[in-house]
Amino acid sequence: MSTVNSEFSPLRIGPIELASPVVLAPMAGITNMAFRRLCREYGGGLYVSEMITSRALVERTRVSMKLIEHHPSENIRSIQLYGVDPKTVREAVTMLVAEGRADHIDLNFGCPVPKVTRKGGGAALPWKCEHFRQIVSGAVKAAGDIPLTIKMRKGIDPAHLTYLEAGRIAEDAGVAAVALHGRTASEFYSGKADWSAIAKLKETVTSVPVLGNGDIWSGEDGPRMMRETGCDGVVVGRGCLGRPWLFGDLEAAFRGEEHRIQPTLGGVATALRRHTVLLAEFLDDEAHACRDIRKHIAWYFKGYPIGGDTRRRLALVESLAEMDEILGELDHDAPYPGADAEGPRGRAGTPKRPALPDGWLDSRDLDEQGQRDVAAAETENSGG
Template sequence: MRIGTVDVPSQLALAPMAGVTDAAFRRICAEQGAGYTVTELISSRALCYHDKKTFSLLRQFPGEHPAAVQIFGSDPACMAEAAQIALEASGADIIDINMGCPMGKVVNNGDGAALMRDPERAGRIVEAVVRAVPVPVTAKFRRGWDMGSCNCVEFAQILEQAGVSAVAVHGRTRAQVYGGQADWNCIRQVKEAVSVPVFANGDIWKPEDAVRILRHTGADGAMIGRGCFGNPWIFRQAAAALAGKPIPPLPPLAERCDTAVRQFELAAEIKGERVAVLEARRHYCWYLKGVPHSGYYKEQIVQMNTLEDVCRVTRGIKRDLK
């Protein structure tokens, strides 16, 4: 597909997720077939205040193209300034606007999914950002705020008129957060209502789901979120499914562990060993999801503090959990 002036070589995208899609994990997913990657959501206010920790979230892995930086906020002027700062600091191909985050600390400030209750403001934000940067601007949002206000179709039309080059739609309301089931019908309705490319997001847990969601919605791309936790190989498998080819099996456990370790080492190069290993505790448990008898090693994982701890635990897993 084509997002504005940017060619996207695959129908498979990695969804932006706070605390998950850092440069290290995006790199691993891209190597496995994610054709489009987006940063964690980044505060526009923090960028405008030039917060050093926030700037680290803008870092991209070598050769990350096409790539998007996602920012969130509710003040058009601040969002426009933040978009300029983010683009200059990252060299990203696309600026994405988060209008779907359901978490309280975001929506309580009027940001994220709260913008679905104020479509006119959302439109003004898009207009301001589009004017501020020379790259395509996209937006990610939800079915609606709650079941009484499922306004994603009208919302998408307002954003298209304001100048977005593509949209991503999560088939849940803000009230659902991540519970219940995603409604793919609303994504189809958005696709039928706008002319810009549409990414379908929600409940892509296995490679066949990518085929199903694209067939059901008619969307241009499938954006995979929680289904890739500890499983970047879902992109390679989904690509095979979309091509009508046999779905390759997961690599052996030892190879999956090596990939996890590489991810953590890449993260340590960017954010330091201490922070990277603390974050690795959660990721490594995801890599072991469904592995029989892995409980003992998960207890070890949540106590890791150094990369040597990571390697020690990995040696044990390879030895005992073949």
């Protein structure tokens, strides 16, 4: 039985059918096996790995091989790759397919981080349209029957938009879906996502699903984006930080239910502890897990009345026993705080001029200097 009401259709990405048309966006240091498992316990969707560097995967670095691990319960193994060299990306895809490590592969063309765009990668790469075409077409061919998708941004800045042309190129190359974050690289995560761009892409790319990304903060936002843009599914990023139950909230909204998931403070404490336990299993190290969970503390308790001292103590926990002691002191019956717990989380950044290789915007073609830049980008990002 479908989990969506008649207004929405299940999302199909190649042979993969998702009753809940929701995708977890890859986020560095966040969407590891532990977090993916936690989110799946709350609701359905497609849960994508952290971004993995293609060269690191080809070199089989320890970090990259760890990042592509999936738990037996993950029935759809989804991996996102980053790369700037067509040959290296193709080799990475070939490896994943040949070794039966993935059921879905996504390519990253949306990262706005300066260390990536400075070498012509991420959101900067689609500007070089023929180079972009070579990477995508080669990856699609290497993927064979495994559906390959792309995720991108509107472009570099308002004067250098790439998403419509990139969408057409990707569609012609045979991708299974195209996802668009409604911001440019120059916007980083600031301001408001431009959902109208998602609608324009949906009008342009007609033979494969178009997924919308940007400002999905609540269950209601998923159906609203699909109604306003006509997109086929939504991609959730920062909205689920410290809120893994958002996937259950979205699933309920797509079913047409009025009930929303609004956990008490006790529910948040349960989620936080479960997250830490899953991290300990993934990392095989409880102390490491307790250090890793620290960055999530502020997100989990955003808006909840627990006090600065308690927050600081939780941000310094070194064991599950210590965490249990602190969580036991909380008022587990404290209700959901409403709007104070919702909305943007994580660093939004401020609009700024993107870091790009010298002369990158002078031409849509990749010249000799550009080729050297992307070669350097592959080398510098080979650690995983």
